[in-house]
Amino acid sequence: MSENPTYTIKVNKAETSKIGSVNFDDLPFGSIFTDHMLYSDYKDGAWGDPVIEPYAPMPMDPSSRVFHYGQAIFEGMKAYRDENDEIWLFRPDQNFDRFNKSATRLAMPEVPEEIFMEGLKHLINIDKEWVKKGKGNSLYLRPFMIATGHGVIAAPSAQYRFMIILSPARSYYQGEVKVLIAEHYSRAANGGIGAAKAAGNYSAQFYPTRLANEKGFQQVIWTDDATHTKLEEAGTMNVFFKINDTLYTAPAGERILDGVTRKSILELAERENIKVEVRSVLVEELINAAKDGSLKEIFGAGTAAVINPIVGFSYQDTYYELPKQDNPISLQIKDKLTNIQHKLAEDTFGWTVKI
Amino acid sequence: MSENPTYTIKVNKAETSKIGSVNFDDLPFGSIFTDHMLYSDYKDGAWGDPVIEPYAPMPMDPSSRVFHYGQAIFEGMKAYRDENDEIWLFRPDQNFDRFNKSATRLAMPEVPEEIFMEGLKHLINIDKEWVKKGKGNSLYLRPFMIATGHGVIAAPSAQYRFMIILSPARSYYQGEVKVLIAEHYSRAANGGIGAAKAAGNYSAQFYPTRLANEKGFQQVIWTDDATHTKLEEAGTMNVFFKINDTLYTAPAGERILDGVTRKSILELAERENIKVEVRSVLVEELINAAKDGSLKEIFGAGTAAVINPIVGFSYQDTYYELPKQDNPISLQIKDKLTNIQHKLAEDTFGWTVKI
Ligand SMILES: Cc1ncc(COP(=O)(O)O)c(C=O)c1O
Ligand SMILES: Cc1ncc(COP(=O)(O)O)c(C=O)c1O
Numbered sequence: 001m002s003e004n005p006t007y008t009i010k011v012n013k014a015e016t017s018k019i020g021s022v023n024f025d026d027l028p029f030g031s032i033f034t035d036h037m038l039y040s041d042y043k044d045g046a047w048g049d050p051v052i053e054p055y056a057p058m059p060m061d062p063s064s065r066v067f068h069y070g071q072a073i074f075e076g077m078k079a080y081r082d083e084n085d086e087i088w089l090f091r092p093d094q095n096f097d098r099f100n101k102s103a104t105r106l107a108m109p110e111v112p113e114e115i116f117m118e119g120l121k122h123l124i125n126i127d128k129e130w131v132k133k134g135k136g137n138s139l140y141l142r143p144f145m146i147a148t149g150h151g152v153i154a155a156p157s158a159q160y161r162f163m164i165i166l167s168p169a170r171s172y173y174q175g176e177v178k179v180l181i182a183e184h185y186s187r188a189a190n191g192g193i194g195a196a197k198a199a200g201n202y203s204a205q206f207y208p209t210r211l212a213n214e215k216g217f218q219q220v221i222w223t224d225d226a227t228h229t230k231l232e233e234a235g236t237m238n239v240f241f242k243i244n245d246t247l248y249t250a251p252a253g254e255r256i257l258d259g260v261t262r263k264s265i266l267e268l269a270e271r272e273n274i275k276v277e278v279r280s281v282l283v284e285e286l287i288n289a290a291k292d293g294s295l296k297e298i299f300g301a302g303t304a305a306v307i308n309p310i311v312g313f314s315y316q317d318t319y320y321e322l323p324k325q326d327n328p329i330s331l332q333i334k335d336k337l338t339n340i341q342h343k344l345a346e347d348t349f350g351w352t353v354k355i
Numbered sequence: 356m357s358e359n360p361t362y363t364i365k366v367n368k369a370e371t372s373k374i375g376s377v378n379f380d381d382l383p384f385g386s387i388f389t390d391h392m393l394y395s396d397y398k399d400g401a402w403g404d405p406v407i408e409p410y411a412p413m414p415m416d417p418s419s420r421v422f423h424y425g426q427a428i429f430e431g432m433k434a435y436r437d438e439n440d441e442i443w444l445f446r447p448d449q450n451f452d453r454f455n456k457s458a459t460r461l462a463m464p465e466v467p468e469e470i471f472m473e474g475l476k477h478l479i480n481i482d483k484e485w486v487k488k489g490k491g492n493s494l495y496l497r498p499f500m501i502a503t504g505h506g507v508i509a510a511p512s513a514q515y516r517f518m519i520i521l522s523p524a525r526s527y528y529q530g531e532v533k534v535l536i537a538e539h540y541s542r543a544a545n546g547g548i549g550a551a552k553a554a555g556n557y558s559a560q561f562y563p564t565r566l567a568n569e570k571g572f573q574q575v576i577w578t579d580d581a582t583h584t585k586l587e588e589a590g591t592m593n594v595f596f597k598i599n600d601t602l603y604t605a606p607a608g609e610r611i612l613d614g615v616t617r618k619s620i621l622e623l624a625e626r627e628n629i630k631v632e633v634r635s636v637l638v639e640e641l642i643n644a645a646k647d648g649s650l651k652e653i654f655g656a657g658t659a660a661v662i663n664p665i666v667g668f669s670y671q672d673t674y675y676e677l678p679k680q681d682n683p684i685s686l687q688i689k690d691k692l693t694n695i696q697h698k699l700a701e702d703t704f705g706w707t708v709k710i
Contacts, residue, residue: 005687026505029508030418030506030507030508031505031506031508033417033418037417055417057414057415057416057417058414058415058417059412059413059414059415060412060413060414060415061412062388062392062410062412062413062518063388063497063520065384066421066422066427066554067421067429067499067501067554068427068429068497068499068554068557069554069556069557069558069561070425070427070553070555070556070557070559071558071561072421072422072423072425072558074422074423074507076507104562104676105562106558106559106561106562107558107561107562107565108440108565130564136481138452140507142418142421142423142507144422146422150386151383152385152387152429152431152495152497152520153383153384153385153386154557154560154590154591155564156561156565157559165417165418165507167418167507167562172455182546184546185470185546185547186544186545186546186547187547188544189541189543189547189580190541190546190580190581191537191539191540191541191563191580191583192540192541192542192544192547192559192580193555193558193559198555198558198559199421199422199424199425199426199554199555200553200554200555200556200558200559201425201555202423202424202509203424203425203426203427203461203462203548203553203554203555204425204461204547204548204553204555205509206424206426206461206462206510206511206545207459207460207461207462208508209462210462210511225544225545225546225547225580225581226545226580226581226582227581228546235509236509299365327636335621347524
C-alpha cells in the first residue's frame with residue numbers, strides 16, 4: 001500500500017471459488033478468469049474508489065462509446081510464484097507508463113498510479129491461489145480501460161471504466177511458426193495509433209492474419225504502409241532478426257509498439273555482449289540474407305509467448321526456410337529472461353517487483 | 356416483410372413509452388434513444404432470430420472481445436416522415452452493403468439482408484411516433500455489430516451481436532466551422548481499415564481533433580499518412596472543394612470512406628450539370644487556390660450533418676479565410692438533397708424507400 005492512499009479499495013469477496021474446477025495442466029490462453037475483478041469508474045473528471053468484486057458480467061448501455069468509437073486500451077503483464085511462494089511482477093512500471101501513453105493517444109484520462117499498482121497488487125493477493133509455481137506457469141494480468149459514456153456522438157467519452165481481470169496461463173508451444181511478409185495490408189500508420197495498445201489496432205490485423213492462416217502461415221510480419229519495404233512487427237509481437245552474429249530489431253516509434261519484452265531483450269543482450277542493432281530491416285536485406293545464408297534466426301517477442309521462434313517466411317510467393325540452429329540465440333534469451341521472471345536467476349536489472 | 360422470411364422477429368414491447376418526456380425542439384445529437392432496440396446474436400456460425408425489446412443495458416462479460424480487440428463496426432442512416440405521414444429511408448441498400456464490407460475487413464460475419472432490412476423496418480415501425488414531420492427532423496438509425504465472444508485472445512471472436520438503436524435528430528447549425536489541415540496525424544493507412552466504418556478509426560481521431568479544438572478549429576482535414584500532401588476527409592465526413600466552378604473530392608479508396616452523401620452529391624451534380632472531378636486535391640493546390648482567389652468553397656458531407664460548410668482552414672500556422680458566397684453551391688446541394696430525403700422534391704434517382 002502506498003504511504004498516503006488517496007483511494008480506498010472496496011472489496012466484496014466471492015462466496016465460493018471456481019479454482020477447484022480448473023485444470024491447471026490444460027489452460028487455453030486467456031479463456032479462464034480468476035474469482036475476482038477490479039474496476040474504477042471515471043466521471044466528472046475524477047476516478048472513483050476501486051472496487052474488487054466477484055468476476056461477473058456487467059450491464060452496458062447499447063450506446064456506450066466503446067461499442068461505436070473504439071475508445072479502448074489494454075495492457076498485458078504476468079505475475080509469477082517463485083520457489084519460496086513469493087509472488088512477483090515483471091517491470092510493472094513499464095506497463096503502467098505505456099497504459100497512460102495509450103490513454104493520452106486515445107483522448108482517454110490517465111489512470112492514477114495508485115489505482116493501477118495498488119489495485120493490481122490487491123487483486124492478485126486476493127486471487128493468489130491462482131498463481132502457480134513452476135517455470136512456464138504464470139498469472140496473465142489484463143488491465144484495460146473502456147469508454148462507458150452513453151451516446152452515439154463521435155467525440156471522446158466523458159465516462160470511463162478501468163478494469164483488471166486475471167487469467168492463469170501456461171507456457172505454450174505453438175508448433176512451428178511460419179510467417180507471411182505483408183505486401184499489401186498494414187497494422188499502423190505514421191501519425192496513427194500503432195504505438196498505443198489500442199483495441200482498434202488488433203481488429204485491423206485479424207482479416208489479413210486470417211488470409212495468411214488460410215495459406216498456411218500462422219502470423220504476418222507487418223511492413224510500413226507507405227512502401228512495404230520495412231519489417232516492423234510479427235503478429236502481435238515485436239520482431240528480431242539474427243543476421244550473421246548480430247540481432248536486429250526496428251526502433252520503437254509511432255508505428256511500432258514499445259514492447260517490454262523487446263526492451264528487456266535489448267538490455268539483456270547488452271549485458272551478455274550479444275551484438276544488437278536497433279534499426280529497420282528491409283525486406284530486401286532479409287531476402288538477400290536468407291539467400292546467402294547469413295540469416296540465422298527470426299523470432300517474435302511479447303509478454304504472452306515471451307519468445308516465439310519463426311522457422312521460415314514467405315514473400316512474393318516464395319518460401320524461405322531458416323537453417324536449424326544447434327543452440328539458437330532465441331532460446332538462450334528466452335531462458336535467461338524467464339529465469340529472471342521466475343526468480344531462478346539473479347535479477348541484476350531490478351526488474352522484478354514483489355507483491 | 357420479405358416473401359419467404361428465414362428469420363422470425365420476436366417482439367417484446369415496452370409497457371410505457373418515454374416519448375412524452377422528450378423535448379423534440381431541443382435534441383442533442385445521438386443522446387436520446389427510442390423505446391426499443393433490436394438485436395440478433397451470432398454463434399456456431401449462424402445468426403439467431405432478431406429480438407425487439409425495450410431499450411436497456413445488456414450484460415457484457417469483462418473479457419468480451421470488443422473491449423480488448425476492437426471488433427466493432429457501425430452504420431449511420433436516417434428515416435424521414437413526409438407530409439403524408441409516410442416514413443422513408445434514404446439509400447438503405449448502400450448502408451447495408453457498406454456494413455458487410457466493414458464486417459469482412461474486420462473478420463466479422465456478414466449480416467443477412469433480411470435481418471438488417473426487415474429488422475430495421477420493423478423496429479422503426481414500432482417506434483414510428485419518434486419520427487417527426489418537418490424538414491430537418493429525422494430519426495437517426497444506428498445499426499452496429501460488436502464481438503461478444505469471451506476471452507483475451509488476440510484472434511477473431513466466434514460470437515457477435517448485431518444491434519439497431521434509434522435516436523431522434525434535428526438538423527443542427529454547428530456555428531462557423533474552421534478546419535486544421537493535418538500535418539502530422541493521420542486517420543487511415545494503405546492496407547488499413549480506413550474504408551471500413553470501424554470503431555477503431557474514430558478513437559484514433561479524437562486526440563488530434565482535441566488538439567485542433569484547443570487551437571480554435573472544430574475539425575481536422577486528414578491528409579495521407581505517407582506524405583501529408585493529399586487532402587482526404589474532413590473530421591468524420593467526406594470533403595469537397597470548389598475551385599473556380601469545379602467541385603473536387605478525393606476518390607473513395609482504402610483510406611477514404613465511401614460515403615453515401617458523397618456518392619449522392621456526385622450523382623446530383625451530374626444531373627444538375629455541376630462540374631465535378633473525383634481526384635485527390637493536394638494541400639499545395641489548395642493553398643495556391645486560396646491565395647489567387649480561385650478557391651470558392653470547402654464543405655464536409657455526411658449523414659449526420661448532410662452538408663457542413665467550412666469557412667476557413669489553417670496550414671502551417673497560416674489561416675486562410677474563404678470568400679463569402681452569395682448563393683453557395685454547398686447550400687444549393689444541401690437543399691436539393693434534403694428535399695429528396697424529405698419527399699419535398701421528386702426523387703428521380705429512386706433513392707428513397709418507403710417503410
Ligand atoms: C502489437 C504488439 N507488439 C508488441 C507486443 C509486445 O509487447 P510486450 O513485450 O510489452 O508484451 C505486443 C503485446 O504483447 C503487441 O500487442
Ligand atoms: C469517416 C467518415 N467519412 C465519411 C462519412 C460520410 O459517410 P455517409 O455520407 O455515408 O454518412 C462518415 C459517416 O458519416 C464517416 O464516418
